[in-house]
Amino acid sequence: MPTDDTSTRQHPRSPPTMAALPPGAPTSSLFAIRTTPHSGRAVFATSFILEGTLIWRSDDLALSVLLREYRREVCGHCFSYEHGRDLSIRDQDVGFAFCNPDCQAKWKEAQGPIGLQAWEKIEALVKGRSKEDAEMMDVDLPRPKKKEIDAAWDAVSSQAQLIRIARTAERATNADAEGEGVKVTKQHKKALQKALCNPVNPDVLSFCISGILHRYNHPSDWLKVLALAQDPTPYHNTDDLHAFVRSYLHLLAILPLPLLSLCTPETLYLWSVHDSHNSFGIRSLEDDGSEFFGYGCWPAASYFNHSCAPNIEKQREGPVWVFRAGRDVEVEEELCITYLSGEERKLSRGKRMLTLRRNWGFECGCERCEEIIV
Numbered sequence: 322m323p324t325d326d327t328s329t330r331q332h333p334r335s336p337p338t339m340a341a342l343p344p345g346a347p348t349s350s351l352f353a354i355r356t357t358p359h360s361g362r363a364v365f366a367t368s369f370i371l372e373g374t375l376i377w378r379s380d381d382l383a384l385s386v387l388l389r390e391y392r393r394e395v396c397g398h399c400f401s402y403e404h405g406r407d408l409s410i411r412d413q414d415v416g417f418a419f420c421n422p423d424c425q426a427k428w429k430e431a432q433g434p435i436g437l438q439a440w441e442k443i444e445a446l447v448k449g450r451s452k453e454d455a456e457m458m459d460v461d462l463p464r465p466k467k468k469e470i471d472a473a474w475d476a477v478s479s480q481a482q483l484i485r486i487a488r489t490a491e492r493a494t495n496a497d498a499e500g501e502g503v504k505v506t507k508q509h510k511k512a513l514q515k516a517l518c519n520p521v522n523p524d525v526l527s528f529c530i531s532g533i534l535h536r537y538n539h540p541s542d543w544l545k546v547l548a549l550a551q552d553p554t555p556y557h558n559t560d561d562l563h564a565f566v567r568s569y570l571h572l573l574a575i576l577p578l579p580l581l582s583l584c585t586p587e588t589l590y591l592w593s594v595h596d597s598h599n600s601f602g603i604r605s606l607e608d609d610g611s612e613f614f615g616y617g618c619w620p621a622a623s624y625f626n627h628s629c630a631p632n633i634e635k636q637r638e639g640p641v642w643v644f645r646a647g648r649d650v651e652v653e654e655e656l657c658i659t660y661l662s663g664e665e666r667k668l669s670r671g672k673r674m675l676t677l678r679r680n681w682g683f684e685c686g687c688e689r690c691e692e693i694i695v
């Protein structure tokens with residue numbers, strides 16, 4: 322039966338709506354998720370949308386990294402920033418600062434009791450250690466391929482096993498039990514001490530613990546992470562890969578025991594694979610976002626593709642991303658945001674393409690680039 326209802330009608334050339342929505346994908350009567358021939362899944366308008374309309378609010382922050390250099394100035398919960406002034410509430414035990422007691426309470430609740438213990442352990446490890454590793458990544462170095470990645474994780478598997486045994490024996494001692502039939506030798510203790518002596522990278526440690534805690538606190542949401550677009554070569558360079566492997570050993574050596582079963586190469590690698598092409602920068606809200614505080618993964622927000630002439634404007638409101646129509650949008654138009662920062666948006670087509678290829682690993686196929694408008 323033909324119908325005039327545009328909200329259910331599809332343009333003859335537009336890709337079909339996905340039969341089963343990926344877990345964590347955004348849903349609305351204003352749009353549908355479809356698979357495109359060249360840019361993976363994308364969001365398409367299912368009705369005419371007026372400029373300024375609220376399209377989506379993503380409050381599903383799953384993993385975040387607040388760079389250590391900003392931890393005194395940027396609120397650990399809502400990411401507010403007061404022009405570089407130190408925030409009033411500093412929690413020295415966990416190494417975060419907050420703009421008010423409410424934010425501190427919300428942050429603590431989100432971490433949970435085991436999470437708080439984990440952050441305290443990490444803070445104790447990082448305090449007073451050299452920060453030689455916390456340098457800017459050189460994006461021009463080659464990215465490690467799968468074979469190199471597998472080899473780096475495999476190379477520490479025996480040491481990791483020794484540390485795991487040493488830590489598991491702690492559980493037996495803690496419970497004043499007989500033990501679990503494993504004798505902890507000097508070799509086990511040495512493996513643990515050796516891991517602790519390795520240089521620390523606070524921001525990589527933050528990434529890893531944030532990812533482990535999300536999986537621990539929200540086990541059913543792991544599928545939402547696994548549903549995101551993948552980057553099988555997520556490490557920026559060999560140093561970056563090794564910083565992750567060292568952080569894995571650090572965490573094995575110090576994390577509260579209930580987290581050890583999730584502290585695995587599988588959790589850490591899969592988080593990197595799914596975060597790499599999906600995380601949003603957490604920037605200052607003033608000065609065109611010139612201060613880069615860190616980044617985070619909001620799974621539902623990750624279904625919006627990029628355009629160099631976007632029709633959707635995204636704005637961070639505390640820990641939530643809000644998407645609004647930047648202009649009137651016709652039914653069946655793809656809803657796109659921009660992945661470029663303020664200054665990058667003004668670049669020529671060639672330079673924008675290069676930036677997107679370098680930072681995101683794709684050849685931009687948006688209308689502005691295809692039409693060769695500079």
Ligand SMILES: C[S@@+](CC[C@H](N)C(=O)[O-])C[C@H]1O[C@@H](n2cnc3c(N)ncnc32)[C@H](O)[C@@H]1O
Pocket residue numbers: 359360361362363549550598599623624625626627628681682683684685686687
């Ligand atoms: C944040 S995800 C967006 C959703 C993604 N298309 C999916 O299927 O989950 C970013 C990835 O989408 C693809 N993408 C986004 N915008 C694109 C564009 N303008 N041209 C080509 N590919 C694009 C790239 O593969 C990019 O790494």
